[in-house]
Each structure stands twice: as C-alpha cells, then as structure tokens.
Amino acid sequence: MPEKQSPPPVILITGAGKGIGRAVAETLSSRARSAGKPVQLLLAARTAADLEALKVQLDGGGVECDIAACDLAAQPLLPLEACLTRFGRIDALIHCAGVGRFKDFLEQTPEDLEFTVRTTSPRPSCCCRRPTPRCRRRRRATVCAVRSRS
Numbered sequence: 831m832p833e834k835q836s837p838p839p840v841i842l843i844t845g846a847g848k849g850i851g852r853a854v855a856e857t858l859s860s861r862a863r864s865a866g867k868p869v870q871l872l873l874a875a876r877t878a879a880d881l882e883a884l885k886v887q888l889d890g891g892g893v894e895c896d897i898a899a900c901d902l903a904a905q906p907l908l909p910l911e912a913c914l915t916r917f918g919r920i921d922a923l924i925h926c927a928g929v930g931r932f933k934d935f936l937e938q939t940p941e942d943l944e945f946t947v948r949t950t951s952p953r954p955s956c957c958c959r960r961p962t963p964r965c966r967r968r969r970r971a972t973v974c975a976v977r978s979r980s
C-alpha cells in the first residue's frame with residue numbers, strides 16, 4: 831500500500847516583514863526546500879510591501895506563502911483567521927511582531943510601557959485562543975514567542 835503523505839506543516843509568522851520574523855521565514859523556507867518537505871507559511875506584519883516582496887522571494891519549490899497585512903494591536907486575530915481560511919489549520923505560531931520604545935527604564939513613561947506591552951506581550955495568548963480547540967483534537971501545536979528579557 832502506498833505510504834500516506836502527511837500534509838505540509840502550516841506555520842503562522844507574525845512580524846515576518848523585517849528582522850527576526852523575516853529571518854525565521856527565510857530559514858524555514860530554505861530548510862523545507864533542502865529537505866524536500868513542503869511547508870505553508872502565513873506571513874503577517876503591518877507593511878504590505880514587505881510581505882509581498884517576501885512572498886515573491888520565498889514562493890516555490892515546495893514553499894507556499896500567503897500574507898496578512900494588519901496592525902496586531904488593533905486586529906490581533908486577523909492573521910490567525912487568514913491562516914485558517916487559506917490553509918485550514920495552524921501547526922505552529924511564531925510570534926515575532928514587536929516594538930519597543932527603548933530608553934532608560936526611568937525615562938519610560940507609563941504610556942511608553944503600556945504601548946510596548948499592548949503591542950507585544952498579550953498577543954500570543956490572544957492568538958492561541960482561537961485554534962486551541964482544533965489543536966487539542968489533533969493533540970499537537972507549537973507556539974514560540976520572541977520577546978525581550980527587559
């Protein structure tokens with residue numbers, strides 16, 4: 831009997847337009863190609879042009895990308911919904927979207943701290959709520975949140 835192929839992993843990467851998120855998307859794509867194992871990526875950030883350019887760069891050779899341009903502070907669930915609509919599930923969330931108003935701690939105003947925390951920390955837990963029932967049924971999922979120790 832022919833071996834049953836498992837579907838390609840579906841990975842949602844927030845903050846994929848620049849920095850760490852972009853490097854993660856490039857590395858996952860390159861590894862998938864080298865291993866001959868397809869992967870499906872949902873790339874999210876605010877700047878659509880960054881995401882479109884990355885999609886053009888990565889698509890092909892077993893890598894399939896889609897993009898969701900949105901501000902996670904305003905629409906934390908939009909990339910998740912886009913991923914479920916496009917690929918039908920999520921196997922891993924790699925949350926790299928983040929901003930910081932980097933100053934000496936005593937120079938940070940309450941607004942600075944609130945802005946950083948609102949835009950970064952609560953989002954992974956918020957993002958996880960929606961797919962959790964499906965992941966429970968499948969008994970697996972991976973969440974990785976890139977954060978600053980400060």
Ligand SMILES: NC(=O)c1ccc[n+]([C@@H]2O[C@H](COP(=O)([O-])OP(=O)(O)OC[C@H]3O[C@@H](n4cnc5c(N)ncnc54)[C@H](OP(=O)(O)O)[C@@H]3O)[C@@H](O)[C@H]2O)c1
Pocket residue numbers: 844845846847848849850851874875876877878880900901902903926927928929930949950976977978979
């Ligand atoms: N780089 C480091 O050395 C370092 C060290 C420790 C911790 N970190 C933490 O790691 C995270 C990523 O750092 P990085 O260096 O990769 O930053 P980066 O180069 O500025 O990239 C951040 C990414 O997140 C997106 N983003 C930011 N705010 C967003 C929002 N509200 N909604 C949607 N997307 C948003 C940005 O794109 P748009 O602007 O287009 O939305 C960009 O694609 C941050 O939380 C940072 O504090 C970084």
